[in-house]
Amino acid sequence: MVTTEGDGTFRFSGVDTPYDLTVGFEDPPLVPRSLTLRGLTRAKPIIPANLDLYAKRAVPLVVAVTGPEYPLPMEDQILVTSTAKSPGARRASSSGGIFEDDIEWFGPSEPTVNLVAARTTFDSTFGFRVLSAGVRENVRLQSAMPGYMISLDRAVPTSTTTIDVQPGVYTENVHVRLNSFTVEGAQFSKSFYFDDPTIEFPSEGATFMAFGFIANGRSAAASSPAVAGGTTRLAMPETIDTVLPAEDATGVSRTPVLTWTQVPGASAYWVTVGSQFAVGTQLYVLPAPASSVSIQDLSALGVGLEAGQTYPWVVRAWVGNGFTADDVADGTGIGGYREQITTDSFVEYMTYSKFTTGP
Incomplete structure (x- = not known):
């Protein structure tokens, strides 16, 4: 185990790329968590110490x-x-x-x-x-x-676009929102939900996001910049599901291998083991084409699966740029907020399961 010096900087030498890095931290205080980044190539990764991967x-x-x-x-x-x-x-x-x-x-x-x-x-x-x-x-x-x-003395030129949602299998509770709009060079990240397929937006730009769901906690979201005077398509053509352990499995090892189906075109997978507010929650940021992760014994960091406990686990597959280990360690601190403020197209697929460890 290596700890930071007083300035919060880890120092290594002789590291080949790509490499993996696991960091333990407390967020909030006295609640140990861990973050594992795999496939890093950055010489100086800057890592926000929270499960949302942001630093604002x-x-x-x-x-x-x-x-x-x-x-x-x-x-x-x-x-x-x-x-x-x-x-x-x-x-x-x-x-x-x-x-x-x-x-x-x-x-x-x-x-x-x-x-x-x-x-x-x-x-x-x-x-x-x-x-x-x-x-x-x-x-x-x-x-x-x-x-x-x-x-408020400036007029705001506007354009229109028609939203075309293609939800694939995610046909439950499909809805669309204006995710952000740009005025006078500033991006306003503020959500507005609507039903009309044709919407007006500031001509400087806007992004739209569609959501869809299927049973048992599976969902998808597609985001795209607005196409002025045309059609903004929000498509979710793929699917993802957990494979092993089977949902609600019992007697599972405290260092299990979690597997899921791959998503064509995915650039990264984020796997969270444990609930958002629980002690010992682990987050893994994995490069494509990952379809499994071996949960580590991180007891030296105060993190690990306990005997006889039930753990939820979530896999998020990202189709688009900006979500790899190198991206979240780029020093901007944007991390998980990227899906809210990026103006690039992307699709996120999410699946959920849970298991119970053995005695």
Whole structure:
């Protein structure tokens, strides 16, 4: 077992590539977890110490958004974000336009960005629309920030697209959402669900995501950038399922081999063993064409399967770029948030099972 030095850096020498790396951490404190990255080639991987694989920064910010008559109609809202990569836009007060919240981002500390506010609406007649926007330029995100004012004085050009969902076998509870939209160079990661197949979006860009389900915890999600003036296709043509151990198997080894069916075109598989909030949960990020993983005895890290316990396990197959071990260790800290903020097309297939270890 190797531990970090005071700066949180592991130091090795003479490592051939590709290589595997397992890291133990506590998230939250006193709750040991582990992350295993396989197929790494990076000389200096930067690894967020949590099961969502993200590391975001935040500073408190106060912004007064002017322009609309307040209070806003019930169907309207004002969102604020920045031109940095952000995990999500936050809402300003509908009663007075005051934004008083953290502004969050991925990447280096203290970036200089533009702050962008957008007024959106959603009604039964016109659906989702961005009504106006405003910008405050060249703001440095740092501690002890002053207050700012943004005027919603800019029109937002729009385009339309028609959504075509091809769910394959995932025909239960199929639904579509606008996953993000871009205005004045800022990506607003904020979800809006809708039923009308034709939708208006800001001409700078948008992404859409479709979801579908089948029995026993199997699901798929497809994401694509909007095709302006055309058809945005969201297809989930493949399937994935667990193989061994059989679902609800008992007497399973504490170091079992978990297997699943491969997904054509997958670039990576993420396998989670244990529940999200449990002690000892393990996450494996595996390169394609993996179809199995041998669960390790990580007792030296305070992690491992216990006797006579039931464990859920989940496999997520990613068809698309940005989800390999090298990607999640790239230093951006985006990790699991990539599916929310990427503008690249991808499909995620997920399957679920559980087993009980022997005495």
